[in-house]
Amino acid sequence: MILRAARGRLSFSQIQILNQHPLKRLLFIAITISFASCNVHERKNEEGEKLSKLYCGSCHQAPRPSQLDKKTWLLSVFPKMGPRLGIYSYQGFPYEVNRNSPGLPKNYYPDSSSISDDDWAKIVNYFYEEAPDSLNEKYSPIDTTLDRFEIKTPLFPNETPPVTCLVKIDQKKRGIYIVHGTQLLLKSFDQNLKKIDEAKLKTVAVGLNLPDNNQSGLLLNMGALTPYDVTHGSLQKITVDKNLKIHLGDTLLEAGLPRPVHISVGDVDGDNNEDVVVCGFGNFTGELFWLRNAGNNTYEKKSLRNLPGAIQTLLTDINNDNRIDILALMAQGDEGVFAYEQQRDGSFIEKKILQFSPVAGSIAIDLADFNKDGYPDLVYTSGDNADYSKILKPYHGVYIFINDGHWNFKQEFFFPINGCFKAIAKDFDLDGDYDIITIAYFADFKKRPEESIVYLENEGKMEFKPFTIPQHSLGRWLTLDAGDLDNDGDDDIVIGNMSIGPSNLTPNSDWRKGPEFLLLLNKTK
Numbered sequence: 464m465i466l467r468a469a470r471g472r473l474s475f476s477q478i479q480i481l482n483q484h485p486l487k488r489l490l491f492i493a494i495t496i497s498f499a500s501c502n503v504h505e506r507k508n509e510e511g512e513k514l515s516k517l518y519c520g521s522c523h524q525a526p527r528p529s530q531l532d533k534k535t536w537l538l539s540v541f542p543k544m545g546p547r548l549g550i551y552s553y554q555g556f557p558y559e560v561n562r563n564s565p566g567l568p569k570n571y572y573p574d575s576s577s578i579s580d581d582d583w584a585k586i587v588n589y590f591y592e593e594a595p596d597s598l599n600e601k602y603s604p605i606d607t608t609l610d611r612f613e614i615k616t617p618l619f620p621n622e623t624p625p626v627t628c629l630v631k632i633d634q635k636k637r638g639i640y641i642v643h644g645t646q647l648l649l650k651s652f653d654q655n656l657k658k659i660d661e662a663k664l665k666t667v668a669v670g671l672n673l674p675d676n677n678q679s680g681l682l683l684n685m686g687a688l689t690p691y692d693v694t695h696g697s698l699q700k701i702t703v704d705k706n707l708k709i710h711l712g713d714t715l716l717e718a719g720l721p722r723p724v725h726i727s728v729g730d731v732d733g734d735n736n737e738d739v740v741v742c743g744f745g746n747f748t749g750e751l752f753w754l755r756n757a758g759n760n761t762y763e764k765k766s767l768r769n770l771p772g773a774i775q776t777l778l779t780d781i782n783n784d785n786r787i788d789i790l791a792l793m794a795q796g797d798e799g800v801f802a803y804e805q806q807r808d809g810s811f812i813e814k815k816i817l818q819f820s821p822v823a824g825s826i827a828i829d830l831a832d833f834n835k836d837g838y839p840d841l842v843y844t845s846g847d848n849a850d851y852s853k854i855l856k857p858y859h860g861v862y863i864f865i866n867d868g869h870w871n872f873k874q875e876f877f878f879p880i881n882g883c884f885k886a887i888a889k890d891f892d893l894d895g896d897y898d899i900i901t902i903a904y905f906a907d908f909k910k911r912p913e914e915s916i917v918y919l920e921n922e923g924k925m926e927f928k929p930f931t932i933p934q935h936s937l938g939r940w941l942t943l944d945a946g947d948l949d950n951d952g953d954d955d956i957v958i959g960n961m962s963i964g965p966s967n968l969t970p971n972s973d974w975r976k977g978p979e980f981l982l983l984l985n986k987t988k
Contacts, residue, residue: 511589549576566692696720
């Protein structure tokens with residue numbers, strides 16, 4: 464796929480050396496490209512650029528070469544992308560695929576290529592020549608003197624490493640719920656962080672909806688902790704009494720869901736029954752859909768987007784017609800924010816509000832009116848780095864997009880945070896504007912560990928001052944929730960420690976010996 468020189472054959476000894484030594488392989492290909500493509504470079508790789516937009520842009524936003532370094536494009540991304548077009552080798556080097564991956568659809572990897580070897584070479588050549596040797600990193604300092612919160616932890620060290628894949632604040636009962644992903648336990652704690660109860664789960668739970676009244680809520684079971692395409696997800700009834708005792712339903716309301724990672728609960732169709740919007744993230748397969756509550760614990764599935772990558776939804780009324788609409792964040796290739804506007808007949812029309820690069824690592828959204836014009840603005844976090852390009856990316860972080868009143872959005876703020884995973888906007892300091900709390904699961908743990916927890920205090924005019932807490936290195940933070948735990952009028956924060964998982968950088972501390980979660984108790988009031 465890459466270069467004109469690639470048409471030549473390598474000797475068997477050359478292939479052996481390059482297969483055994485990836486860096487030598489990279490250097491060899493780089494030299495080959497350099498010699499073979501001077502004329503193409505003079506033409507600014509116009510053919511390669513056009514072809515990349517044609518093939519790469521057919522199913523998602525065409526990425527820019529500048530978004531990754533040369534080595535990552537050449538050795539990580541293209542070997543994964545080529546087989547999807549039927550390209551299984553380049554310059555004599557095989558692009559390896561696992562045709563036995565769980566959930567892999569039939570004919571996912573085509574038997575014949577949809578692009579010629581020459582055109583594939585032009586695309587690779589274009590990206591390689593235009594990509595930088597490394598990405599520039601420019602980061603703002605983070606103040607370590609945050610004193611707005613009192614930091615509390617449950618007792619630790621633990622019997623097993625913390626694998627916290629869910630945290631939830633229950634404002635009504637003044638409790639905290641967490642899920643341990645390998646022990647398969649749902650635990651409840653009171654506001655003093657004393658463990659009250661625990662319940663054994665069928666699979667890993669990642670979502671919890673508890674109504675304000677004492678009626679039963681819903682627990683979302685994802686299935687396996689490892690991200691495979693297995694359809695073991697389910698919904699389960701749950702009640703928690705006033706003493707924080709947990710009672711799980713004996714039967715599953717819905718089973719066989721495609722790796723669901725998030726639910727939003729609300730009366731979508733206006734029939735006074737609580738419906739459920741489900742993000743079936745998937746890997747090769749997945750789906751965004753909603754379950755219409757037909758009563759008697761039965762649901763009718765209605766598809767919204769039959770593609771993998773659904774990661775979060777928000778229920779809101781986009782067009783002020785008194786009907787619930789759905790705002791969805793999609794990852795896995797065609798990354799972006801999609802609006803699903805409900806029509807008079809109950810159907811939904813999809814509109815793409817924002818589109819992001821497939822290497823963006825979209826992970827979370829929130830709504831808050833930052834400029835106080837009466838229209839909700841969008842907080843967006845980019846930072847999922849468990850993909851084919853496991854390098855630090857200076858465009859990871861938290862963004863604010865301002866709503867013009869017609870759900871057209873313009874970026875007005877960005878704070879870079881490597882591997883930023885979630886952000887919640889609330890008026891934590893009670894000064895009348897929105898502040899932001901963020902966590903980073905793929906932070907730069909060597910050079911910039913303080914970015915793993917960042918509190919952005921709103922100073923007005925879209926200016927935010929970044930703070931962190933001394934305990935930022937106690938864990939690896941995956942989950943986040945905020946709410947008024949102690950009922951004193953200001954919002955507190957709970958952050959969960961997922962101490963195991965993929966890591967591209969060795970940490971300076973042992974997260975496995977850290978707490979299951981942190982409580983940031985707000986001292987504003």
